[in-house]
Amino acid sequence: MSISKDKRFLIVGLGLIGGSYAAGLKEQGYHVGALTRSRKTIDYALSKGMIDEGTTELSKGFISSYDIVVFSLYPKTFIDWIAANQDLLKPGALITDATGVKCSVVYKVQEILRRDLEFVPAHPMAGRETSGVEYAASKIFKGANYIVTPTDANTEKGIEDVKEIGRILGFGRISVLSPEKHDEMIGFLSQLTHCIAVSLMTCKDSEDLASFSGDSFRDLTRIAKINDEMWPELFMMNKKELLSQMDLFASQFSKLRQALVDDDVEGMRMMMRLSTERRKLFDKKI
Amino acid sequence: MSISKDKRFLIVGLGLIGGSYAAGLKEQGYHVGALTRSRKTIDYALSKGMIDEGTTELSKGFISSYDIVVFSLYPKTFIDWIAANQDLLKPGALITDATGVKCSVVYKVQEILRRDLEFVPAHPMAGRETSGVEYAASKIFKGANYIVTPTDANTEKGIEDVKEIGRILGFGRISVLSPEKHDEMIGFLSQLTHCIAVSLMTCKDSEDLASFSGDSFRDLTRIAKINDEMWPELFMMNKKELLSQMDLFASQFSKLRQALVDDDVEGMRMMMRLSTERRKLFDKKI
Numbered sequence: 001m002s003i004s005k006d007k008r009f010l011i012v013g014l015g016l017i018g019g020s021y022a023a024g025l026k027e028q029g030y031h032v033g034a035l036t037r038s039r040k041t042i043d044y045a046l047s048k049g050m051i052d053e054g055t056t057e058l059s060k061g062f063i064s065s066y067d068i069v070v071f072s073l074y075p076k077t078f079i080d081w082i083a084a085n086q087d088l089l090k091p092g093a094l095i096t097d098a099t100g101v102k103c104s105v106v107y108k109v110q111e112i113l114r115r116d117l118e119f120v121p122a123h124p125m126a127g128r129e130t131s132g133v134e135y136a137a138s139k140i141f142k143g144a145n146y147i148v149t150p151t152d153a154n155t156e157k158g159i160e161d162v163k164e165i166g167r168i169l170g171f172g173r174i175s176v177l178s179p180e181k182h183d184e185m186i187g188f189l190s191q192l193t194h195c196i197a198v199s200l201m202t203c204k205d206s207e208d209l210a211s212f213s214g215d216s217f218r219d220l221t222r223i224a225k226i227n228d229e230m231w232p233e234l235f236m237m238n239k240k241e242l243l244s245q246m247d248l249f250a251s252q253f254s255k256l257r258q259a260l261v262d263d264d265v266e267g268m269r270m271m272m273r274l275s276t277e278r279r280k281l282f283d284k285k286i
Numbered sequence: 287m288s289i290s291k292d293k294r295f296l297i298v299g300l301g302l303i304g305g306s307y308a309a310g311l312k313e314q315g316y317h318v319g320a321l322t323r324s325r326k327t328i329d330y331a332l333s334k335g336m337i338d339e340g341t342t343e344l345s346k347g348f349i350s351s352y353d354i355v356v357f358s359l360y361p362k363t364f365i366d367w368i369a370a371n372q373d374l375l376k377p378g379a380l381i382t383d384a385t386g387v388k389c390s391v392v393y394k395v396q397e398i399l400r401r402d403l404e405f406v407p408a409h410p411m412a413g414r415e416t417s418g419v420e421y422a423a424s425k426i427f428k429g430a431n432y433i434v435t436p437t438d439a440n441t442e443k444g445i446e447d448v449k450e451i452g453r454i455l456g457f458g459r460i461s462v463l464s465p466e467k468h469d470e471m472i473g474f475l476s477q478l479t480h481c482i483a484v485s486l487m488t489c490k491d492s493e494d495l496a497s498f499s500g501d502s503f504r505d506l507t508r509i510a511k512i513n514d515e516m517w518p519e520l521f522m523m524n525k526k527e528l529l530s531q532m533d534l535f536a537s538q539f540s541k542l543r544q545a546l547v548d549d550d551v552e553g554m555r556m557m558m559r560l561s562t563e564r565r566k567l568f569d570k571k572i
Contacts, residue, residue, distance in 0.1 A: 159558055213568055219506065224564070228562065249490075271484055
């Protein structure tokens with residue numbers, strides 16, 4: 001199954017991820033338009049050949065000329081956009097997104113969406129420590145995970161088309177997960193790790209230690225440089241799941257601490273052996 | 287100040303670090319001998335030109351022919367070796383080590399050491415996720431930190447000679463710290479990070495998530511593959527300091543958790559901004 005080359009893609013929100021979608025789709029020969037807040041962003045993307053056209057205005061003539069619309073906005077902004085502007089979309093348009101949390105976005109959007117539109121949610125698990133269209137590039141998707149999180153409201157055809165977008169963009173692995181399973185996974189693998197990195201980086205006035213730090217500390221804190229607008233919103237929109245992942249971790253950390261307090265060398269060794277075994281599984285999948 | 291080329295180095299414990307000392311010193315033209323547990327290790331090191339000679343036996347004739355002795359053993363083994371065998375060492379020999387914890391080793395060894403010997407402790411902050419002489423190579427020291435941790439029992443000459451060993455081996459930065467400051471630093475930068483990685487890797491049955499993990503989780507768990515013989519001993523020998531670093535982290539993690547519970551977006555953002563600022567300092571020092 002493929003998406004015919006005369007289908008027109010609109011990217012709403014031309015940042016790092018939206019810009020990379022645009023670049024990747026253009027490279028594969030599709031017509032790509034952009035709707036974004038800043039004229040400067042559009043001019044940049046035009047100059048780099050990442051889009052065919054772009055606007056900052058909510059024009060029905062422009063927006064309704066697109067068959068497939070990719071929303072690459074913060075979660076709340078995406079929901080608000082649909083609530084306020086969905087009448088501008090082409091009848092029968094296919095909608096997808098790049099939002100990093102699912103349950104609190106997907107059900108809300110599907111609930112308020114016009115009956116003739118279909119929204120198939122997706123999460124491209126790619127990113128950089130930087131943001132903005134200037135850092136966008138189709139190569140950030142190469143080898144990365146692309147997860148489609150459909151619900152009962154979706155059709156087979158819609159799900160297949162959104163999986164196909166992942167293939168067109170060159171993702172390494174296309175998967176399908178429920179929104180719930182996605183949010184548990186992302187709470188553990190991504191949000192919890194960012195909480196740990198931020199806590200480690202801020203728990204001690206460590207400036208005089210910078211020159212002594214080796215790879216361990218650098219590895220654990222690489223993601224401690226964090227977008228402080230986006231992440232609190234992502235945390236809040238996955239609050240229950242993230243809290244439960246944080247508690248799992250805190251409880252295990254406390255167990256290791258207690259083993260040390262008790263001089264329980266065998267207890268520490270058992271955790272380390274399990275840790276070593278499990279980490280090996282993550283090597284193989286690279 | 288330099289160490290004349292006719293000085294003879296003995297490496298006690300020919301593993302990853304001991305073998306890398308041997309290789310680096312040989313490359314700089316020094317005579318290098320090895321005392322280690324396994325004949326196979328010696329044969330390997332001889333075949334690779336990492337040492338000039340080696341033995342598994344506690345022979346006074348052999349051991350007392352060396353001017354400078356580098357101990358690359360587990361902490362307790364090192365202390366026990368000195369207690370049992372120091373009569374085999376050459377009168378006036380200079381002793382150094384590669385032990386990763388200092389207070390609980392340094393004062394004990396200096397207390398029991400023969401008066402004609404000098405022990406100047408050092409910690410080469412280099413390593414790999416693997417162990418054994420087969421992985422030894424002088425290049426693991428290039429650009430790394432080498433920390434000398436002298437006490438009042440040391441002489442200027444001894445301290446200078448042990449700093450010079452770091453320079454001969456090509457370390458990127460040679461520093462001097464008190465044993466106490468060293469153990470605080472290593473408790474925070476290295477031991478705490480390993481505790482976090484092990485806890486994260488073992489807190490959840492995450493095997494079905496391996497294929498979804500991106501760089502964040504991989505970075506935070508790289509060091510979760512851990513030598514379960516060495517690390518519990520290092521933790522135990524730095525127990526008080528490590529517990530205090532663990533508590534600093536746990537308290538900050540708990541603060542971030544509370545901000546999420548309280549919907550305190552501004553509190554989360556403040557931590558993230560501090561985190562981002564501080565992490566930048568660690569980039570510059572690479």
